[in-house]
Amino acid sequence: MRRAMLFKSNKWWLIPAFLLAVALPFFVGAYRLQIFIFVITYSLLALAFQLTMRVGLPRFDVAAWWGVGAYTSGMLMLKANMSFWLTLPISVLVSVVLGFAVFSVSVRRGMMVFMMFGMVFALALQQVFGSVKFFGGWGGTPQLPPVTIGSYVLNDKMWIYYLGMALLIFNLGVYQLLYKSRIGRAWSAIGSGLRLASSLGVNVVGYRLANVLVGNAFLALAGSFSVVYQAMIIPTTYGFQQSIYVMMYVVIGGLGFAMAGPIVGALVLTLISESMRAAQQYQPIVTGVITVLIIMFAPWGLLGVLRSRVVSVLQRLLSSRAALPDIPSSLGSPASVTAEEPGKDA
Amino acid sequence: MTLQLFLQILVNGLMIGAIYALVASGFTLILGVLQVFNFAQGQFYMLGAFATYAVASVLGAPYVVAILAALAAMALLGILVYFSIIKWTLRYGFFHTMLATVAFGTIVGQAAVLKFGYSTAVVAAVVDKTLALGGVSLNSGKLLVLAGALVVMGLLYWFMRTKIGVAMQACAENREVACLQGINAGKVFWVTMAVGCALCGVAGALVVPVLSASTNMGQLIFLKAIIVVLVGGTGSMAGALLAAFLVGIVESFAFQYVESFAPLVIFALVAILIYFRPGGLLGKPLPIPGQ
Numbered sequence: 001m002r003r004a005m006l007f008k009s010n011k012w013w014l015i016p017a018f019l020l021a022v023a024l025p026f027f028v029g030a031y032r033l034q035i036f037i038f039v040i041t042y043s044l045l046a047l048a049f050q051l052t053m054r055v056g057l058p059r060f061d062v063a064a065w066w067g068v069g070a071y072t073s074g075m076l077m078l079k080a081n082m083s084f085w086l087t088l089p090i091s092v093l094v095s096v097v098l099g100f101a102v103f104s105v106s107v108r109r110g111m112m113v114f115m116m117f118g119m120v121f122a123l124a125l126q127q128v129f130g131s132v133k134f135f136g137g138w139g140g141t142p143q144l145p146p147v148t149i150g151s152y153v154l155n156d157k158m159w160i161y162y163l164g165m166a167l168l169i170f171n172l173g174v175y176q177l178l179y180k181s182r183i184g185r186a187w188s189a190i191g192s193g194l195r196l197a198s199s200l201g202v203n204v205v206g207y208r209l210a211n212v213l214v215g216n217a218f219l220a221l222a223g224s225f226s227v228v229y230q231a232m233i234i235p236t237t238y239g240f241q242q243s244i245y246v247m248m249y250v251v252i253g254g255l256g257f258a259m260a261g262p263i264v265g266a267l268v269l270t271l272i273s274e275s276m277r278a279a280q281q282y283q284p285i286v287t288g289v290i291t292v293l294i295i296m297f298a299p300w301g302l303l304g305v306l307r308s309r310v311v312s313v314l315q316r317l318l319s320s321r322a323a324l325p326d327i328p329s330s331l332g333s334p335a336s337v338t339a340e341e342p343g344k345d346a
Numbered sequence: 347m348t349l350q351l352f353l354q355i356l357v358n359g360l361m362i363g364a365i366y367a368l369v370a371s372g373f374t375l376i377l378g379v380l381q382v383f384n385f386a387q388g389q390f391y392m393l394g395a396f397a398t399y400a401v402a403s404v405l406g407a408p409y410v411v412a413i414l415a416a417l418a419a420m421a422l423l424g425i426l427v428y429f430s431i432i433k434w435t436l437r438y439g440f441f442h443t444m445l446a447t448v449a450f451g452t453i454v455g456q457a458a459v460l461k462f463g464y465s466t467a468v469v470a471a472v473v474d475k476t477l478a479l480g481g482v483s484l485n486s487g488k489l490l491v492l493a494g495a496l497v498v499m500g501l502l503y504w505f506m507r508t509k510i511g512v513a514m515q516a517c518a519e520n521r522e523v524a525c526l527q528g529i530n531a532g533k534v535f536w537v538t539m540a541v542g543c544a545l546c547g548v549a550g551a552l553v554v555p556v557l558s559a560s561t562n563m564g565q566l567i568f569l570k571a572i573i574v575v576l577v578g579g580t581g582s583m584a585g586a587l588l589a590a591f592l593v594g595i596v597e598s599f600a601f602q603y604v605e606s607f608a609p610l611v612i613f614a615l616v617a618i619l620i621y622f623r624p625g626g627l628l629g630k631p632l633p634i635p636g637q
Contacts, residue, residue: 058441105617109624112580115383116572117620123569124613131606240565244385244448251445281460288453292431295446299438 021165025158033157037229039263039270040164044222045242046249046262047171048215053250054179054258055190055211057111060243061118064125065216067238068095069223071129074233077145084147088224095220096213103212108205122240129235140234147228160229167225171218172259178214179258187211245269248291254301261303268302353484355598361488361556363594364495365549369567370574370586371502372545377580378518379538382432383444386451388568390543392458394420394550395559399467409469413494413551420547421540428539451564458561467559487556494552498545499587505541506583514538576616579626589627 025033045062052059072091076082106117130138147154154160178184186207189197198204227233253265269287276283298305373387394416402412427450435446505511510533516524517534525531549567550559557563570593578589593612600611619626 053441058444102617105621109620113576113620113624116576117616119569119572120576120613120616124609127606127609240569244452247445247448251442255441281456284452284456285460288449288456291449292446292453295438295442295449296431296434299435299442 030157042266043263045246051215061122062246063238063242064122065219066223069220073224073227091220092217095216099216140232254303257303359595359598363591367590368549370571372542374586376542385447388564389454390546391550392564394547395554398551416547416551421544424539424543428536469554582628585628
């Protein structure tokens with residue numbers, strides 16, 4: 001009965017995708033597996049970006065909050081000899097509290113100020129990480145202690161990969177619960193029509209703030225996770241360029257796909273850049289050209305193309321009315337671009 | 347602090363503020379009229395500096411010719427970017443155009459790294475004398491940058507009062523009504539793109555004899571332009587000019603006293619300003635969809 005329901009909904013592909021992800025470490029070597037660990041981390045970042053896009057706020061401080069998580073975990077392990085697992089809730093707490101202080105200023109000022117203020121914050125934060133002696137300077141922190149479970153040292157790539165998968169699935173699950181809840185519906189309402197939502201009594205600033213802080217919590221977890229497989233933390237990893245890449249992952253995957261879009265985008269772009277390892281300096285150019293082409297010819301990303309193709313093929317085969325891709329109007333469907341009135345402060 | 351030091355820091359701040367003013371006013375212009383958040387703005391500044399280097403140092407032309415060449419080249423590149431990328435993505439909305447400029451900026455930045463590497467390109471100083479003012483000596487190269495920037499600002503002021511400049515202001519105010527009055531928005535858009543990018547090109551050309559050109563200067567100045575626009579208020583040209591000098595001077599003094607923590611001082615300035623004056627110094631909220 002349950003199986004029938006699963007197949008009737010269009011989520012059947014989740015099962016092979018999950019099995020493939022679980023079986024992956026048995027097929028690829030340690031080096032390749034490290035690439036997939038990177039994919040998981042970047043997916044976590046891109047998911048946070050996509051979460052905030054849900055309420056119409058593009059954010060460019062993703063990498064900075066990722067760095068907050070990494071530095072909190074790393075510093076607590078280095079200076080306080082704390083167990084990695086204990087640092088996880090602390091890094092989430094630090095990220096959310098600091099995020100509340102920063103965003104309670106900028107969220108109420110609307111999308112433009114939120115975006116630009118985030119960039120300025122990211123710049124200042126990177127300077128702090130690089131310049132303060134306590135954090136180890138631009139060269140990076142000292143060698144981090146290994147992550148242990150009891151007496152077992154977690155350095156096997158396979159278990160790191162499974163830890164990342166667990167984190168990713170936890171992240172997806174929480175987002176799914178939120179999206180389906182009253183909060184998620186309020187977010188969608190804000191995203192698709194800010195003024196309408198606010199005139200219907202949705203607390204726009206409060207819900208946006210909650211959204212950004214949920215994103216912050218998961219970014220901090222992603223940062224702590226990156227401590228597991230890194231020997232040291234280098235401030236330039238958490239710079240502006242990484243935030244720009246996160247934005248590219250989301251668009252290449254597909255803006256209309258809250259869960260699969262960021263993961264597919266991170267997977268595709270990381271594999272492309274990995275396959276160009278021999279010509280590393282050309283990699284940003286190729287990535288940029290692909291992004292421009294996708295924006296111009298497939299504005300709803302790879303998944304958008306895939307879905308419309310699959311749907312049209314299914315339609316021809318079954319000659320029935322299959323659902324066309326639904327794209328949240330918050331992302332600016334062609335009709336709504338100029339229809340909006342001059343906005344006031346949110 | 348001696349008068350000498352104070353004046354030197356002040357001149358530094360004014361010079362860097364003038365450069366910020368040119369880049370930020372180009373950015374604000376494009377943001378206001380096209381409603382495009384141009385991430386590639388800093389790369390035009392970097393390309394302008396390298397174009398000046400190519401014309402002045404490699405070809406050996408006079409510096410004034412090099413400035414005009416940088417201006418023309420960046421205006422043409424801006425038009426090219428408009429017709430090849432931005433025009434085709436405008437209909438998808440604010441976020442998509444922004445991302446298109448991000449991707450373009452990445453391409454240009456990396457291409458510049460491939461061509462020029464990470465070393466700096468130096469253009470010979472135009473004037474290498476120091477100016478003595480009542481016992482205080484000041485670097486006249488920096489004063490020249492300031493003077494040049496002020497001339498460009500004057501030209502911009504004149505341009506915004508010509509017919510096409512007024513049309514640009516009308517489009518920024520309300521695009522639909524401007525079109526109903528018979529303004530050709532398509533033409534206004536590419537002219538805006540040309541002017542906005544040329545301003546950056548000139549800024550790069552002016553700064554290169556003093557600071558020399560490097561491939562990462564584009565992204566740095568872009569973030570500074572963002573700060574200036576936040577302080578000055580989105581969509582206000584006068585606010586951008588005022589804020590640019592304010593940020594330049596604050597940064598210059600902060601750099602003297604707290605060195606690498608200067609970005610934190612600037613961040614605090616921005617945070618306080620956003621908190622108490624949400625529209626910036628002189629700004630008003632922009633009509634951006636989804637605001």
